[in-house]
Amino acid sequence: MKKKVKPYIKYILLFFYFLFCLIISYSILRNDTFVNYGFSYAIRNGEIPYKDFNLVIPPFSPFLYSLFLIFNKSILSYYIAQAFLLTLFSAFIFKILGENKGFLFLLIMCLPFPISFASTIFPGYNFLAFFLLIILIYLEKEKKDDRLIGIILGLCFCTKQTIGIAFLLSNIYYLITNKKKFFKRISFFFIPIFLLVLYLICTKSLYSFIDLCFLGLLDFGSTNSYKDPFYLVILIIFLIICLLKIKNNKTNIINYYILGFLFMTLPIIDFYHTSYFALGVILLILLDFNLVREIKIHAFLFMIFISGLYLGVEFKYIDNMKICNFPNFPYLIYSNSYYIRLKKVNNYTQKLNKDVIFLVRGAENYLFKIMNNERLTYFDLPNYGNYGYNGVEKILNKVKHQQGYFVLDSTLYGPNPPTQQYIVELSTYIRNNSQKIKTIDNFEIYLKE
Numbered sequence: 001m002k003k004k005v006k007p008y009i010k011y012i013l014l015f016f017y018f019l020f021c022l023i024i025s026y027s028i029l030r031n032d033t034f035v036n037y038g039f040s041y042a043i044r045n046g047e048i049p050y051k052d053f054n055l056v057i058p059p060f061s062p063f064l065y066s067l068f069l070i071f072n073k074s075i076l077s078y079y080i081a082q083a084f085l086l087t088l089f090s091a092f093i094f095k096i097l098g099e100n101k102g103f104l105f106l107l108i109m110c111l112p113f114p115i116s117f118a119s120t121i122f123p124g125y126n127f128l129a130f131f132l133l134i135i136l137i138y139l140e141k142e143k144k145d146d147r148l149i150g151i152i153l154g155l156c157f158c159t160k161q162t163i164g165i166a167f168l169l170s171n172i173y174y175l176i177t178n179k180k181k182f183f184k185r186i187s188f189f190f191i192p193i194f195l196l197v198l199y200l201i202c203t204k205s206l207y208s209f210i211d212l213c214f215l216g217l218l219d220f221g222s223t224n225s226y227k228d229p230f231y232l233v234i235l236i237i238f239l240i241i242c243l244l245k246i247k248n249n250k251t252n253i254i255n256y257y258i259l260g261f262l263f264m265t266l267p268i269i270d271f272y273h274t275s276y277f278a279l280g281v282i283l284l285i286l287l288d289f290n291l292v293r294e295i296k297i298h299a300f301l302f303m304i305f306i307s308g309l310y311l312g313v314e315f316k317y318i319d320n321m322k323i324c325n326f327p328n329f330p331y332l333i334y335s336n337s338y339y340i341r342l343k344k345v346n347n348y349t350q351k352l353n354k355d356v357i358f359l360v361r362g363a364e365n366y367l368f369k370i371m372n373n374e375r376l377t378y379f380d381l382p383n384y385g386n387y388g389y390n391g392v393e394k395i396l397n398k399v400k401h402q403q404g405y406f407v408l409d410s411t412l413y414g415p416n417p418p419t420q421q422y423i424v425e426l427s428t429y430i431r432n433n434s435q436k437i438k439t440i441d442n443f444e445i446y447l448k449e
Helices: 002-025 033-044 060-069 075-109 117-121 125-141 146-159 161-174 179-202 206-215 217-223 229-248 253-265 271-287 296-317 336-350 362-371 391-400 424-433
Strands: 321-326 329-335 356-359 404-409 435-440 443-448
Touching: 002 075, 002 117, 002 296, 002 329, 033 060, 033 075, 033 362, 060 075, 060 125, 060 146, 075 117, 075 125, 075 271, 075 296, 075 329, 117 125, 117 271, 125 146, 125 161, 125 253, 125 271, 146 161, 146 179, 161 179, 161 253, 179 206, 206 217, 229 253, 229 271, 253 271, 321 336, 329 336, 329 362, 336 362, 336 404, 336 435, 336 443, 356 362, 356 424, 391 424, 404 424, 424 443
Parallel strands: 356 404
Antiparallel strands: 321 329, 404 443, 435 443
């Protein structure tokens, strides 16, 4: 009886541990979580991606997460969905590595320093692409049906197009001499893609999808290129390890999947994207690594310790952090000053008698819109590369024909902007063609008539 109960206890503990990490422990590392949540929130409310709001990846991830928001659209439901997926992810890790090495992998995944692996646990299309990679590794390792592998490859494309293409190329290279095996995979690869195209045709969003997700990559790559020096070195180190693995074993397709996952880091080489590729290479290392002692209990206890330690650092040293609550956004950890600033801006803009368009950081735009149960629009994610081919001109034309109030963030167009992704031309146009009516700290409200 005990043997049957133990696995359930393990997964229940992991579920609540991951949920605690998502909501509390690593909240400072949440990165693009609000934006990813916003995609699913919009779909849950009946909005059509590419048509009603801008999205630069295929829609499988936001559609999957939106299923968990059917009964409650709070971000808490989004975190519960991610905790469930992380628990399922852990089960596949245990099947691939065994429990001993599996817990070691999860421990590494929860480390915030010196490499920010902990950022990889947050929900969104990057995590889902990584999860599908893990499923592929399991299927290849266990020599499962090629038709099932083909469907997972198709879902990879429907999650992140560059990763799906990289995995397909890996299969073409690896299976070029085994035509029967390859054609079985490629035929089932197109099943999810056929369903995606059918959805796009039915919603009259096929052209917008091609423009945003493919033609727009030209703009995205040229304007969003960023290389953090530390993580560039980390990327090179893990790339060398991956290439050495391929050199030592050229017949293992798993090695080529990991190499293809390098596209996760391009063109933005930072802590978030590089950590995914590095974790994939660590999985390769652990596959060939023999542990001489049982460490799974110690690894799980250390996971709890480091997440608790990081939480303590957040509250003690980062500008008087506190747990804040907004509608649809419970249990946010912010500094008291930032919380007060957000409330002031929201209270002021809610009293205005015309449309209010937020042109600040994408995550903040989504926060303001969703806390007030409003629909998302093309204005809410004003980043370079997010509007298709020649996207800056397209979104500027939309702004030129839009009247109402615009909220800007003065730090985003200052001499040292904190992000290179924000479309500065939008702020410049609003400032030159509108009347400033209010300033709340770094937020500026303009009226355009």
